[in-house]
Amino acid sequence: xxxxxxxxxxxxxxxxxxxxxxxxxxxxxxxxxxxxxxxxxxxxxxxxxxxxxxxxxxxxxxxxxxxxxxxxxxxxxxxxxxxxxxxxxxxxxxxxxxxxxxxxxxxxxxxxxxxxxxxxxxxxxxxxxxxxxxxxxxxxxxx
Amino acid sequence: xxxxxxxxxxxxxxxxxxxxxxxxxxxxxxxxxxxxxxxxxxxxxxxxxxxxxxxxxxxxxxxxxxxxxxxxxxxxxxxxxxxxxxxxxxxxxxxxxxxxxxxxxxxxxxxxxxxxxxxxxxxxxxxxxxxxxxxxxxxxxx
Numbered sequence: 001x002x003x004x005x006x007x008x009x010x011x012x013x014x015x016x017x018x019x020x021x022x023x024x025x026x027x028x029x030x031x032x033x034x035x036x037x038x039x040x041x042x043x044x045x046x047x048x049x050x051x052x053x054x055x056x057x058x059x060x061x062x063x064x065x066x067x068x069x070x071x072x073x074x075x076x077x078x079x080x081x082x083x084x085x086x087x088x089x090x091x092x093x094x095x096x097x098x099x100x101x102x103x104x105x106x107x108x109x110x111x112x113x114x115x116x117x118x119x120x121x122x123x124x125x126x127x128x129x130x131x132x133x134x135x136x137x138x139x140x141x142x143x
Numbered sequence: 144x145x146x147x148x149x150x151x152x153x154x155x156x157x158x159x160x161x162x163x164x165x166x167x168x169x170x171x172x173x174x175x176x177x178x179x180x181x182x183x184x185x186x187x188x189x190x191x192x193x194x195x196x197x198x199x200x201x202x203x204x205x206x207x208x209x210x211x212x213x214x215x216x217x218x219x220x221x222x223x224x225x226x227x228x229x230x231x232x233x234x235x236x237x238x239x240x241x242x243x244x245x246x247x248x249x250x251x252x253x254x255x256x257x258x259x260x261x262x263x264x265x266x267x268x269x270x271x272x273x274x275x276x277x278x279x280x281x282x283x284x285x
Contacts, residue, residue, distance in 0.1 A: 002190070005164060005168045006195070006197040006201070007200060009164045010161070010198035010200065011202070011205040012157055012158075012160055013162075013173065013202050014201060014202040014203070014204075014205045014206040015157055015205055015206065015209065016154045016158035016159075016161060017154065017158065017206070018209055019150055019157060020150055020155050020157075021151060021154065023206070023218055024217055024218055024219055025219050025221070026217075032268070032271040032272045039147075040148065044148045044155060045154055046250070046253075047155060048153065048155025048158070049155040049158040049254075050155075051156070051159060052156060053159045053162045053251060054255070056159075056167055056254075057254055057255045066167060066168040069170045070170065071166070072171065072172050074257070075259055077257070082241065082242075083240075083241050083242070083259060083262065083266075084266055085241075086237045087241040087263040087267040088237070088266050088269075088270045089237030090233065090234055090238050090240075090241060090244060090267050091270025091271040091272075091273075091274065092273075093230040093233025093234035093237060093274075094234060095271035095272065095273070095275045095278070096226055096278055096285065097220060097230040099220070100176075100244050100246075101234065101238060101245075101246070102245065104234075105175070105179070105202045105203050107206065107218050109215075110206075110218065111218050111220060112220065114218075114221070114222065115218065117228060117231065118230065118231040118234075122179075122232070123179075125231060125232040125235020125237075126176070126183040126236070126239050127183050127184055128232075129180075130239070132240075133239075
């Protein structure tokens with residue numbers, strides 16, 4: 001059952017990304033391009049996604065997940081160095097070609113060789129990140 | 144086109160519904176970078192790993208079927224492979240450092256008013272905007 005609903009959630013996610021135009025890199029870059037032909041679509045996508053998600057968070061109060069277990073605890077509100085460094089690096093890559101992790105999988109079947117190369121490079125980056133993080137923590141201990 | 148924002152809103156609503164299903168039924172946060180990253184670095188094991196595999200299978204297969212039936216949408220991805228490799232590395236390292244991307248910090252984080260999600264979103268949007276200014280308008284690489 002967990003697998004079935006994970007598959008359904010992934011399917012909906014992919015459908016939403018495709019319909020909203022978020023697998024089109026020019027649309028994402030158009031939104032980030034405040035000095036060019038600004039494209040407002042991404043703001044509508046974010047708004048459209050946040051509304052059902054906010055309702056879902058409300059529904060978690062006083063309940064447990066339908067398939068058992070517990071809801072993820074609220075993370076600490078601490079803003080660490082890694083959050084800021086990571087988000088900045090991610091944003092640079094996102095702006096450079098207009099792809100982020102979800103759409104890179106959703107568009108894999110029609111993204112051509114470039115889409116596949118992006119995904120492979122992202123895998124390498126994800127695999128390497130914990131090693132880099134340890135190096136950074138050793139060189140410059142946080143706090 | 145004037146109607147594009149409607150597709151954005153409807154598609155966004157479906158993305159939110161996906162996140163709601165994953166949260167309320169499976170009890171998990173729908174963050175693409177976390178789901179993928181845990182599989183890549185091996186931190187997700189056993190049942191948790193197979194749940195993620197099925198999520199990614201849906202994420203890959205359903206758009207593939209839609210593209211086959213209705214025709215593939217344009218991705219307009221740059222043909223500059225160096226830029227693609229650099230961007231993939233930055234996105235991979237960055238999202239794992241920050242523990243989230245557009246779906247986890249953006250959609251799931253902002254909707255629960257998580258300070259971390261909001262701060263992350265502000266930083267990656269600012270960096271993304273700067274990136275477009277530098278690489279497109281200044282250097283003309285893309």
